[in-house]
Amino acid sequence: MTLSSDQSAQALAALGAAARLLYGDDPLHVRLHGFFDLLRETVHHRDARLTCWLQSARPGSARQQFYSADAWPYPWDDGLTRTVAREGVISRRVIGLGGDGAGGGLLPAVRAAYLGAPILWGGRLWGVLELRTDHADGLRAAADDLIAGLMPLLAAAIAEEGRHQLSLPSGERASDTPTGLTLSAPDKQRLAALNSSLDEAIDLHELLSLLLHRALEASGAEAGAVALVDHEQRELVLHTFEGFAEDIDVGLQSGPRQRWSLETGLGGQAAQGRRALLVRDVTVEPGMSGAGAGFRAELAAPILIGDRAEAVIILGSPRSDAFGEDELSFVRALCARATQPLSRAMHYQEAIEGALYLGQVFSSLPTGLALIDINGRVLRSNPSWEALWGLHGRARRESFHISLDLIAHLLPRLSEPLGLTEFCDRVLRSPSQDLMTTIHLLKPNQELEVRSVPTRDSNDRITGRLWAVSDVTRERESDRLKSEFVSIVSHELRTPLTSILGYTELLMSRDFAPEERQQFISTVYTEAERLSQLVEDLLGMSRIEAGKVKLNRWVMSLTNIAYELTKQLNTSLMNHRLLIDIQSELPPVYADRDKVKQIIFNLLTNAIKYSPGGGEIQLRIHEARPRDLPVNHPEGRWVVVSVRDQGIGIAPEDLPQIWERFYRVDNTNTRRIGGTGLGLSITRALVEMHGGQINVESVLGRGSRFFFTLPVANELARR
Ligand code: ADP
Numbered sequence: 001m002t003l004s005s006d007q008s009a010q011a012l013a014a015l016g017a018a019a020r021l022l023y024g025d026d027p028l029h030v031r032l033h034g035f036f037d038l039l040r041e042t043v044h045h046r047d048a049r050l051t052c053w054l055q056s057a058r059p060g061s062a063r064q065q066f067y068s069a070d071a072w073p074y075p076w077d078d079g080l081t082r083t084v085a086r087e088g089v090i091s092r093r094v095i096g097l098g099g100d101g102a103g104g105g106l107l108p109a110v111r112a113a114y115l116g117a118p119i120l121w122g123g124r125l126w127g128v129l130e131l132r133t134d135h136a137d138g139l140r141a142a143a144d145d146l147i148a149g150l151m152p153l154l155a156a157a158i159a160e161e162g163r164h165q166l167s168l169p170s171g172e173r174a175s176d177t178p179t180g181l182t183l184s185a186p187d188k189q190r191l192a193a194l195n196s197s198l199d200e201a202i203d204l205h206e207l208l209s210l211l212l213h214r215a216l217e218a219s220g221a222e223a224g225a226v227a228l229v230d231h232e233q234r235e236l237v238l239h240t241f242e243g244f245a246e247d248i249d250v251g252l253q254s255g256p257r258q259r260w261s262l263e264t265g266l267g268g269q270a271a272q273g274r275r276a277l278l279v280r281d282v283t284v285e286p287g288m289s290g291a292g293a294g295f296r297a298e299l300a301a302p303i304l305i306g307d308r309a310e311a312v313i314i315l316g317s318p319r320s321d322a323f324g325e326d327e328l329s330f331v332r333a334l335c336a337r338a339t340q341p342l343s344r345a346m347h348y349q350e351a352i353e354g355a356l357y358l359g360q361v362f363s364s365l366p367t368g369l370a371l372i373d374i375n376g377r378v379l380r381s382n383p384s385w386e387a388l389w390g391l392h393g394r395a396r397r398e399s400f401h402i403s404l405d406l407i408a409h410l411l412p413r414l415s416e417p418l419g420l421t422e423f424c425d426r427v428l429r430s431p432s433q434d435l436m437t438t439i440h441l442l443k444p445n446q447e448l449e450v451r452s453v454p455t456r457d458s459n460d461r462i463t464g465r466l467w468a469v470s471d472v473t474r475e476r477e478s479d480r481l482k483s484e485f486v487s488i489v490s491h492e493l494r495t496p497l498t499s500i501l502g503y504t505e506l507l508m509s510r511d512f513a514p515e516e517r518q519q520f521i522s523t524v525y526t527e528a529e530r531l532s533q534l535v536e537d538l539l540g541m542s543r544i545e546a547g548k549v550k551l552n553r554w555v556m557s558l559t560n561i562a563y564e565l566t567k568q569l570n571t572s573l574m575n576h577r578l579l580i581d582i583q584s585e586l587p588p589v590y591a592d593r594d595k596v597k598q599i600i601f602n603l604l605t606n607a608i609k610y611s612p613g614g615g616e617i618q619l620r621i622h623e624a625r626p627r628d629l630p631v632n633h634p635e636g637r638w639v640v641v642s643v644r645d646q647g648i649g650i651a652p653e654d655l656p657q658i659w660e661r662f663y664r665v666d667n668t669n670t671r672r673i674g675g676t677g678l679g680l681s682i683t684r685a686l687v688e689m690h691g692g693q694i695n696v697e698s699v700l701g702r703g704s705r706f707f708f709t710l711p712v713a714n715e716l717a718r719r
Pocket of ligand 1 (some may be wrong): 606610648649650663664665666677681
């Protein structure tokens with residue numbers, strides 16, 4: 001900011017008046033009151049404060065603070081003071097005071113202008129002058145030139161005061177503390193005042209922040225940090241810090257939860273050597289990188305638990321004489337006093353983290369878990385528990401009772417209600433036993449495996465039970481499928497093999513008339529074909545499941561395939577009539593020829609197989625009109641192929657299952673007809689690989705219509 005000639009004259013006058021005032025004979029605080037008033041005439045601040053470090057016989061902060069006479073009730077922010085001291089330049093900010101803001105208590109919220117000026121003179125920092133006013137855009141008149149001009153005057157006054165105090169008798173300086181340390185009287189008072197808050201702080205973060213603040217306050221350091229020692233990694237882990245800029249590269253490193261090796265910096269040395277250390281000027285100390293840019297003095301003290309350092313307090317200052325024996329003793333005493341609270345807070349933290357961790361595991365497990373008290377009431381349950389039983393928040397109701405409420409809730413779905421009741425009864429009668437059962441639920445079908453184990457307290461007394469429930473529907477289903485597979489396959493193998501062996505044995509035993517022989521041989525042939533079909537189906541299924549089937553797609557006509565197939569099937573059509581209805585000018589499809597042939601072949605052979613009384617079988621192929629397609633069918637042009645028979649039909653409850661592997665409708669007809677239950681699942685997989693869909697309509701005893709879609713070849717594919 002530059003000044004007009006009027007303002008310059010005013011500033012010069014203010015400087016002159018300030019010099020006269022500050023060099024007066026009154027005590028420093030009286031002179032400063034006058035100085036603040038004088039400044040107000042030019043700068044129009046609301047209140048002001050001067051923080052300074054008086055020189056003392058030995059290095060150390062000896063910090064003092066002076067306030068303007070009519071100070072505002074809003075507390076000052078020491079953190080801001082430290083920042084100004086560390087940055088070493090005049091700082092202007094708009095700050096929020098009162099309301100919910102820092103330290104404002106019940107005072108109304110105000111947006112204030114703040115100006116902080118470091119008192120630098122002769123290469124050292126003497127203090128910080130701070131001004132505040134209640135207009136956010138105030139303090140403009142405090143031109144940097146004027147402020148800069150005032151700094152040497154203030155520095156001289158502070159230096160003079162220090163010298164003056166030096167010559168005073170030192171009075172009570174130090175005494176032995178119970179920890180064997182020497183503390184000055186004010187430090188002893190400070191530590192005593194801290195006692196109860198240290199004992200109250202049970203939260204680790206709260207405790208470490210408290211320790212840091214007290215250390216900063218007592219030492220007058222501009223910056224400080226507390227790090228925890230990670231003995232396993234041999235590192236310090238930054239826990240809380242103040243006064244370090246976010247972006248500077250410090251031995252401490254910036255940002256929360258940073259780590260650095262125990263081998264670097266004074267903090268590491270203090271932790272390893274298990275004693276407090278002080279370096280007056282890190283810039284001249286060999287091997288010391290310094291806690292941060294611009295820092296000279298550094299102090300580090302470990303907090304020991306047993307004989308291990310578990311945390312370190314590190315303080316830094318740009319003033320090389322910032323710390324002396326007093327500061328060292330105070331921080332050392334603070335650390336000694338912090339041993340017990342730290343140990344307690346670390347245990348507390350561990351317990352909290354353990355509980356949190358367990359809580360996370362509890363809520364994320366796919367197994368449903370519920371802790372039940374001795375009376376059978378649910379104390380706590382995880383989301384899987386509710387989802388598996390379909391409880392939707394009901395279990396959180398306070399008085400959910402494991403047997404009464406659970407049974408009542410599940411009753412409509414229990415296939416055997418007695419099973420669960422008996423299990424709950426057993427649980428009640430044998431409180432110390434691990435018990436297990438499987439519960440079968442209907443609509444939808446679900447098999448749940450339930451385990452109930454007693455829970456105990458630290459005295460081994462039973463406190464209730466932990467119920468764990470897991471959904472085993474799929475496992476049971478695959479077990480069922482496996483055993484079904486073995487029984488179907490062995491039956492399907494045995495039947496043709498028995499006939500083949502029987503007839504060949506017969507043929508070998510003696511001569512038969514030529515017609516008879518021919519009949520036997522053709523039976524052997526049909527049975528061998530059946531065997532080969534079974535092997536084909538099994539291989540086909542396993543190849544599809546392994547994802548090994550690739551389509552070889554071309555633009556192709558379905559008309560040809562239809563005629564080829566009718567020729568092939570002619571021999572199997574005994575008392576059936578096969579009708580073929582193909583749309584004239586049927587558009588070509590984009591498909592794998594062999595696979596499409598296999599699909600239609602499967603449907604036609606099923607139509608023949610499952611209409612043992614004969615009748616009409618219709619194969620119809622036409623382009624779909626939009627209303628022919630099911631609602632969820634992909635859009636575009638499609639050809640529909642349908643196979644209709646007048647056979648045994650399928651009951652509505654069996655319809656959804658016929659597509660499953662090895663599923664066969666269980667009735668006398670199907671049992672007599674024979675089959676593997678694989679054909680339709682292979683067929684569906686092949687249709688879906690083409691992007692189409694397959695469906696069925698059927699009336700029991702009247703017949704069925706299976707129909708599927710294939711994509712019409714688009715212009716691009718046709719070329
Ligand atoms: P498979 O014919 O070898 O038993 P599929 O997978 O081809 O096996 O068919 C599964 C079941 O669907 C059959 O067992 C049968 O019960 C029923 N099914 C299939 N097609 C028809 C049909 N056209 N008419 C009546 N039921 C059928």
